[in-house]
Amino acid sequence: MSSNIMKIVLKSVSLLLLLTAAGTVFAEYNLNIPKPHTPNATVMYNQNMFSIWVCFWIGVVVFGAMIISIIFHRKSKGAKPASFHESTALEVAWTIVPFGILIAFGVYATSGILQVEDTTQKAGKITVDGKTWSWTDKNNKKSELNVKVVAHQWYWTYEILEGHKTVYKFDSVIDKSHKEASLKGKDVSKIKNYMVEVDKPLYLPTNTKIRFLITADAKDVIHSWWIPKLGVKRDAIPGFMNEAWTVIDASDNGKFFRGQCAELCGTYHAFMPIVVKAVSKEKFKEWLAAGKSESQKLAKVDWNKTNLMSHGKKVYEAKCAACHKPDGSGTPPAFPALKGSKIANGKAADHIGIVLKGKNAMPAFKTMSDADLAAVITYERNSWGNKGSVVKPADIKAARAR
């Protein structure tokens, strides 16, 4: 019998080696956390691998013992039951040994937590696993770049900050064609980056220590901003400002990093992807300048009814159609129809009021620009047979002041 046990042990060990070899190709087959690109993602990846292997070996011992007894200690093989049913020494041993393993676990985990949670990172560089990420840190500032991420049902708004001031702000919404293909049940098998494409990606400079300030609109629900390869996942919570940090190496210039919302946020939870493009510092400056001038151009447009209607349609489809439907019919009773609605045909002030302040499941849109709001409200008041007045950006400004 003992030679039998030896055989089994030998066989299991060779099977294990085989599995270990298979383990090294984990990453290539999307069976594991994707290859990390930042210091924090690397730490997360390593902790993941460490715990997989610890569990694996504990499993070998426990399941090994089980398998041996299932094979040999069966009645059909003439086994006679032993009579032992207690052993203080054993009980103590299998309390103390796992406890020891956990202490090792705890120490290792602590180092990771301290790194990920420390958004100050004053050193100017960080080395994980022999790979170094560095950034220019002339003034020993907390961060070279601060990006505010604001979640909405169901898109993200990004704000590039300089000091405490927002210098460029834009919305990043899922690519319309992806959403449409999905909801209409079309064949999606040929769509590139299906479900993770947006109209405007967020550009981020490499070799720069970036701090994210993550929140959700005060009247919105909780979302979570997650980009696996950058090692960032933080909940976007109304009324809270969460922090996360990252640094991307110059070798990743030009790469896209994709992610999705990770906290259930209502109907279109699956439809608010995140796309980040890593670029050189110079490219980032150009992108920022172009963005700024685009917003200024929008500020100079003559907001007559034609312009309001055409811009309003765009805003409506991006921000409102999810609930109120492209044809304004809504999905009553949860989301009322705007077509023929009392408010859309009634006093402009009420209409502006509900859009600015929100009501129950209707989010507040006060973070949108005056022009966007004026356009979308005008569009709602003059589409699908509605006959409401035109609303100008100045009306919104006045309503905000009230």
Next chain:
Amino acid sequence: MSEAVAHDHHHAHPTGLKRWLFTTNHKDIGTLYLWFSFTMFIVGGIMALVIRAELFEPGMQIVKPNFFNMMTTLHGLIMVFGAIMPAFVGLANWLIPMMIGAPDMALPRMNNWSFWILPFAATLLVAPMFMGGNFMDGQGPAFGWTFYAPLSTNYQNLGFFVFAVHLLGISSIMGSINIIATILNMRAPGMTLMKMPLFVWTWLITAFLLIAVMPVLAGAVTMLLTDRYFGTSFFIAAGGGDPVLFQHVFWFFGHPEVYIMILPAFGIVSHIIPTFARKKLFGYSSMVYATASIAFLSFIVWAHHMYTVGMPKAGILFFTYATMLIAVPTGVKVFNWVATMWRGAMTFETPMLFAIAFVVLFTFGGFTGLMLSISTADFQYHDSYFVVAHFHYVLVPGALFAIIAGVYYWLPKWTGNMYSETLGKWHFWLSAISVNLTFFPMHFVGLAGMPRRYADYQLQFAEFNMMSSIGGFVFGLSQLIFLYLVIKCIRGGKKATDQVWDNPEGLEWTVPSPAPYHTFETPPAVK
């Protein structure tokens, strides 16, 4: 107490519907609980299959996104509160009096009431599905079984949900009081606490957990109710409230809740393995202490469900360490089961097969639990399919397999007939294979970055999702074998002996099979 029992005797048992409506007999009530649980299991299972059908391929082919969210929500709530918890209460009703040598539960009328509340609670929970608007838009709750505010407070029919949860809570609390009163007061002379069978022990501890956390859940839903209808702002940021507070309160209930669903399973398995290994349970007292430690620890780990909300470093570290600690008593249990099997003389009847699968697959779920406890790694796992895989491993081949194992084990005692071992083996192997086919690939898609509660997903996840869906349908259909087998066994079959198995331990095996309507009217003597 004895009066009530004596009183019962002089009447003929009511028959038909009345028997079930007015019954105060622990065996009848146990049966009611078990059938209710199975019905809910089918309902929740159908919802799971809607989910799996939609996720069979990328793109949305079958339902709309909100309907999908409603399915994930109701599937979770129904399985937790409608299927798993009532099944354990049903087993408790049937078995605890027989195991401790008591004639019935301590509070038989309350027992009746705590069961009959359940169908109403379940109705309130699903009723909004059929109210107003277009059915396919999903009018029911669609905010996840965790009903985080403020997503839940936005929901137009929140009141139904809140009252359903209140009723479920009342039922659970009454059931727990009854179980505690029975165990503490009605044990046969000579049965000291440390002689109690483990199923009784684990249920005693579970009942205390329920009494401790159900009121917390009630508090949470009441705050939601006032936020929605009475203008308070407990969880609404715009009114100065705190959405994260909701999560703390919810998980202070929610974490012990997961142990509520697993501790009685530990008890069941601790009965079955010794019987079929023909060897006494290894380390009885350490089993009891481990159960108590797990119950205690379950109160101080709740925030490991919330590592990403932006807790302070000290908080994250504390919850990481505390969570890891749970592995120690859980490990002790697993080691004890393996030691019980070691050098036994095992046979592999269906209950034993399910029990062994429980030990293996629950342990596997424990491993992924240990991985999730490490907050840094959890930043990647959190709210991904990895978590879905983890908790389905501990709840399906964990809690559910233990329940099924228990039903096979005690069914001959209940019905007086042996079930069909052939069908049982079919049921086991189909279930064991398909459950892994369903849930194992979820680890992979989770690690690769698929968030949970997603109605549609990236193409890179397509193959594994298809596997899960196929597995899910096979698993669902396999349970019909179980239904058929149980009905067949109730109707007849080979007569069971009083002992049923080869020398099992416990008072329930000393009464005739089928167990008579009233057992242990005079308490047995326990050595």
